[in-house]
Amino acid sequence: MFGLVAAGWAMGMALPPLATAQVSEADFKALQETVQKLSDKVQILEQTNIIKEQTHEKDVQQLQQLQEKLAETQRTAADAEQKSVAAAQTQPLPRVPIDEATVNHNFQILGDAEFQYDKTAGQHGAFLLADFAPIFLYRAGDNILFEAGFDTTIQNNATNSPGYTTTFNLSFAQLDYVMNDYVTLAVGDLLLPLGTYTERGAGWLNKIPDNPLAVNALIPGSGVGAELLGAVPLGDAGKFINYSVYGVNGPGSADGTGNAGALDLGGNVGLRSDGVVANLHGSPSGGARLGFFVPFKPHYDLELGISGQSGEWDNAGNHLWSAGVIDAALHLGPNFEAKGEYIVSRYGSDDLGLIRQQGWFLQAGYKLAGLNLELPVINNLELVGRYDSLHDGLGTTTERYTAGYVYYFTSTLLFEGDYEFFHSTDSSQVNQLIFQLSLGF
Amino acid sequence: MNKSKQLKALVQTTFAAVIAAMVIGGLASTLYFAEQISAAPPPNTDSASSQTNSVETKAGSPDTNKVVVKRKLTGAELYSIHCNRCHAERYPTERTGAQWKTIMLHMQVRANIPVSQAKLILQYLQENSGR
Numbered sequence: 001m002f003g004l005v006a007a008g009w010a011m012g013m014a015l016p017p018l019a020t021a022q023v024s025e026a027d028f029k030a031l032q033e034t035v036q037k038l039s040d041k042v043q044i045l046e047q048t049n050i051i052k053e054q055t056h057e058k059d060v061q062q063l064q065q066l067q068e069k070l071a072e073t074q075r076t077a078a079d080a081e082q083k084s085v086a087a088a089q090t091q092p093l094p095r096v097p098i099d100e101a102t103v104n105h106n107f108q109i110l111g112d113a114e115f116q117y118d119k120t121a122g123q124h125g126a127f128l129l130a131d132f133a134p135i136f137l138y139r140a141g142d143n144i145l146f147e148a149g150f151d152t153t154i155q156n157n158a159t160n161s162p163g164y165t166t167t168f169n170l171s172f173a174q175l176d177y178v179m180n181d182y183v184t185l186a187v188g189d190l191l192l193p194l195g196t197y198t199e200r201g202a203g204w205l206n207k208i209p210d211n212p213l214a215v216n217a218l219i220p221g222s223g224v225g226a227e228l229l230g231a232v233p234l235g236d237a238g239k240f241i242n243y244s245v246y247g248v249n250g251p252g253s254a255d256g257t258g259n260a261g262a263l264d265l266g267g268n269v270g271l272r273s274d275g276v277v278a279n280l281h282g283s284p285s286g287g288a289r290l291g292f293f294v295p296f297k298p299h300y301d302l303e304l305g306i307s308g309q310s311g312e313w314d315n316a317g318n319h320l321w322s323a324g325v326i327d328a329a330l331h332l333g334p335n336f337e338a339k340g341e342y343i344v345s346r347y348g349s350d351d352l353g354l355i356r357q358q359g360w361f362l363q364a365g366y367k368l369a370g371l372n373l374e375l376p377v378i379n380n381l382e383l384v385g386r387y388d389s390l391h392d393g394l395g396t397t398t399e400r401y402t403a404g405y406v407y408y409f410t411s412t413l414l415f416e417g418d419y420e421f422f423h424s425t426d427s428s429q430v431n432q433l434i435f436q437l438s439l440g441f
Numbered sequence: 442m443n444k445s446k447q448l449k450a451l452v453q454t455t456f457a458a459v460i461a462a463m464v465i466g467g468l469a470s471t472l473y474f475a476e477q478i479s480a481a482p483p484p485n486t487d488s489a490s491s492q493t494n495s496v497e498t499k500a501g502s503p504d505t506n507k508v509v510v511k512r513k514l515t516g517a518e519l520y521s522i523h524c525n526r527c528h529a530e531r532y533p534t535e536r537t538g539a540q541w542k543t544i545m546l547h548m549q550v551r552a553n554i555p556v557s558q559a560k561l562i563l564q565y566l567q568e569n570s571g572r
Contacts, residue, residue: 298521
């Protein structure tokens with residue numbers, strides 16, 4: 001505006017007097033309005049320019065900030081790259097494990113636990129932690145398995161010794177190597193294939209809380225040695241024969257003598273109490289089992305087996321201990337099963353000569369769901385019974401009749417109850433009522 | 442005293458006889474029905490199982506020819522045969538496929554079943570496993 005006024009004044013001064021024209025008032029007012037409008041426009045332009053300058057300044061500041069951040073990010077990336085290079089040089093990147101090879105899936109804990117209430121004739125009833133028996137499995141590849149089982153029990157201390165003792169016993173520990181489709185090598189503290197009860201009937205797998213008398217008394221459950229086992233299919237209908245051949249240290253003598261009462265079925269593990277690695281006697285025992293399995297259709301099958309073991313037992317090696325077992329198991333539908341074993345054993349002794357022992361058991365179970373009564377409790381109930389007979393060859397004969405039931409809370413949580421009627425020349429064998437809750441896992 | 446002994450003996454004999462009768466009766470009926478059960482044709486023959494089926498005709502008198510269909514047992518059937526012999530059946534969804542691989546190796550050794558059958562059972566378990 002100032003410039004325009006100055007221009008107007010300059011023109012007025014520059015023009016000669018004669019050039020001065022008379023300007024009407026209307027013209028002057030029009031000129032004044034024009035100047036005012038121009039002045040207003042200039043003012044607006046100036047304000048707009050100021051705003052633009054301010055915005056530009058903000059943009060410049062923001063741009064500077066972004067440039068600083070970019071620089072920082074570049075520095076951080078450079079540092080990280082240097083660190084990763086350094087780490088890679090010192091430690092190789094760990095392999096990301098595939099699902100199958102993770103150690104968590106290769107390692108499993110199975111097993112069972114049993115809790116009882118027992119009422120033995122002539123004794124006070126008692127609750128009992130009958131057993132906690134974990135089984136550890138570790139698969140070291142497609143064909144290699146290490147498996148070990150333990151039994152944990154608790155027992156009162158002797159009179160005048162307060163408290164109780166926990167016993168943690170290794171029941172088996174073996175390494176299995178599947179060499180091919182027909183031969184598996186097993187070494188270690190083996191579950192022996194004398195009959196099938198020891199391998200497949202113990203713990204929660206047994207529908208009656210007690211083990212059969214003859215199995216406990218006449219044959220060893222485990223032995224330290226090596227075994228070859230396998231099965232050969234017979235056709236495509238599921239039939240097969242299976243075999244086991246093994247060598248173990250064998251039974252020993254508890255006191256080193258050959259007296260009949262010194263026979264120790266399970267105490268010869270290769271490491272003596274004085275720390276010497278040695279078999280208690282000169283020769284290991286050998287044994288074998290041959291089995292035949294025929295399924296007629298699912299839940300209908302028959303298994304027969306014959307097995308035996310023989311070897312020295314006394315330290316002097318003068319006497320042999322031998323045992324033979326015939327086993328059978330039958331399933332007729334999903335609701336009925338029967339199984340049994342006949343066991344004979346013979347061993348020579350210094351004091352009583354040849355000891356002949358024999359025993360057998362026959363066990364059957366029927367699930368009441370087979371009656372199709374559609375009653376809630378009945379459908380989960382199974383009735384079981386067993387007959388045991390044992391002649392120990394030392395003058396004691398025992399018969400036991402067991403009648404009981406199994407209630408299936410689930411397929412792995414079993415509530416068992418039975419009453420055992422004893423008839424024995426051993427007066428310590430008395431009737432017993434047992435309730436048991438067992439869990440298989 | 443003599444009478445009670447006689448009664449005990451009677452109870453013992455009866456108990457043993459009942460158990461023995463169950464077993465013998467079961468064996469007899471199993472053997473009696475065995476051939477019919479083995480020779481029975483499968484209920485449904487789908488395209489998958491038909492690949493493993495083989496059909497043979499028994500030569501007999503002209504009016505009594507029988508067609509016997511042989512087929513391999515599937516993993517599911519082998520599972521039903523073996524996996525409840527010792528314990529109640531476990532559901533495949535209880536474990537992952539990798540866990541079943543470890544457990545089946547243990548079961549194969551314990552039950553001493555053919556490796557070929559164990560592999561089919563494992564395949565069935567893994568195909569139906571949980572997680």
